[in-house]
Amino acid sequence: MSGHHMAMHAPHDVMGHGGHAEMSMNAMVQDMRNRFLGAAVLSVPILLWSAIGRQVLHFSVPAPFAMRDDVFQLILSLPVIGYSGWIFFDGAVRALKARTLDMMVLVAVAIAAGWTYSVVVTVRGGGDVFYEASTVLAAFVLLGHWLEMRARGGANDAVRALLNLAPPMAIVIKDDEQVEVPTSELQVGDVVLVKPGSKVPVDAVVEDGISEVDESVVTGESLPVSKAPNAQLIGGSINQNGTLRARATKVGSDTALAHIVRLVQEAQSSKAPGQQLADRAAFWLVLVALIGGTLTLMVWLLAGRSFSQAILFAITVVVITCPDALGLATPTAIMVGTGLGAKRGILFKNAAAIEAAARVQVVVMDKTGTLTKGEPEVTELTADGLSEKEVLALAAAVERDSEHPLAEAIVRRAEQVGAAQLSATDFENVPGHGALATVGGRRVAVGNARLMARETISLNGLVNTRDEMAAEGRTVVVVAVDGRASAVIGISDAPRPTARAAVDAIQE
Secondary structure: OOOHHHHOOHHHOOOOOOOOHHHHHHHHHHHHHHHHHHHHHHHHHHHHOOHHHHHHOOOOOOOHHHOOHHHHHHHHHHHHHHHHOHHHHHHHHHHHHOOOOOHHHHHHHHHHHHHHHHHHHHHOOOOOOOHHHHHHHHHHHHHHHHHHHHHHHHHHHHHHHHHOOOOOEEEEEEOOEEEEEEHHHOOOOOEEEEOOOOEOOOEEEEEEOOEEEEOHHHHOOOOOEEEOOOOEEOOOOEEOOOOEEEEEEEOHHHOHHHHHHHHHHHHHOOOOHHHHHHHHHHHHHHHHHHHHHHHHHHHHHHOOOOHHHHHHHHHHHHHHHOOHHHHHHHHHHHHHHHHHHHHOOOOOOOHHHHHHHHHOOOOOOOHHHHHEEEEEEEEEEEEOOOOHHHHHHHHHHHHOOOOOHHHHHHHHHHHHOOOOOOOEEEEEEEOOOEEEEEEOOEEEEEEOHHHHHHOOOOOHHHHHHHHHHHHOOOEEEEEEEOOEEEEEEEEEEEEOOOHHHHHHHHHO
8 A cells, every 4th residue: 555655754764873763663553553443443333323233233222312323423433534544635635746646545535535425414414324434444444554564563673683783882082081972972083992892883994903803793704804904894893802993984874784774674665566566556446436436426417316316326436446455465465474484584675575585596695604604613634744633732722812713613623633732821912813822832823824924934835735725715724833834724614514404495
């Protein structure tokens, strides 16, 4: 239904943190629910005291205060028309201003025609009225709107989780003083202090300090990225070992995180193709209904019936043409689809995705952490001059003091092969490069090619092995003992045991 035109523009004010997106969405869902409940509750007595209630359901309680039935129905229908159904009139006016006819126009015309005719009949002393047709129609269409909005609201939990990636508070350095301020108040150019283990508040550029930053929440990359002065930081990523001073480059709704949130929201307020088709069909449906109603009125007048009878038939045509099922079917299907998806951890980016899913030919997957475990493991080791156990014993002694995921992988492997547990002294961490330490009187360096270059250690015969491992997508760590490259260790993210079965299942 096209009802969202009136309500869907609220969620775009995503702030740096604690965005108001879910507030306005929740408020809109509740508003729609209240409108529906109002119409549904009042429709019941209107139906009971109507001609249908009297003749079909044999309901025979007199209206309170000795009122005429139609007067009582009129009073009960006022809140339905004035409050519950008001969004239809509002939507219809907007559609007409935009020079188009949509479902809102049809619903508004049907409700208004039936109700206005009934009021005129009531005021003139009674006769055939159909307050029940107008109020029940309003309740049905409102139910469709409410279900559809609830389906969207469900996806809003995903938005809330995204917004919560940015920390609520940030430490700003002003005149060499550290001041804690809300993230939403940061300005471009502010210098923020990011301590080890804390989150980067906004998009920024490093001015001072060296560290490793876990950007997996935004990029999906499982390994930390080393940061030095002039490196870009993404708001919401997690600083690991060093302290960084960084200058804010993008704040509030300009940050990468806010852009992602906005994309998710725009997708949510999109419509399914089936819904768009219904909207296009609605244009012609409305046209047919209005022309049909007008023709009916003229034909009966020409046939010599009274105006009240002719208008009665004309309104019947309009009310019956109103396809409330069309307004209920798609939102209900989308609601069920998104609901079942959410229970199973599947987030549909938009309504169109559910319809398109039936025709999927190719599935593209994110490897890291999806098909793989997301924790690096040693997958190959080539030693030169030392045994595998000796290399692992020396490397693990250096890496035990490091918190890097690659270091953990080496320590784990050393434990698995039962290498001797040696102790290291004079430990030196070189962020982004590796680490050095003295183990049993030998100087051991464990790190990447940049560390070897810094320590002027040549790889000699291990160059080709290192290049081959790197070409296969492994992360390569070099171990050097007393200034000589002794081994290269290939580390990669191992596949999950269930990955094979999952891919097979999808192919079937």
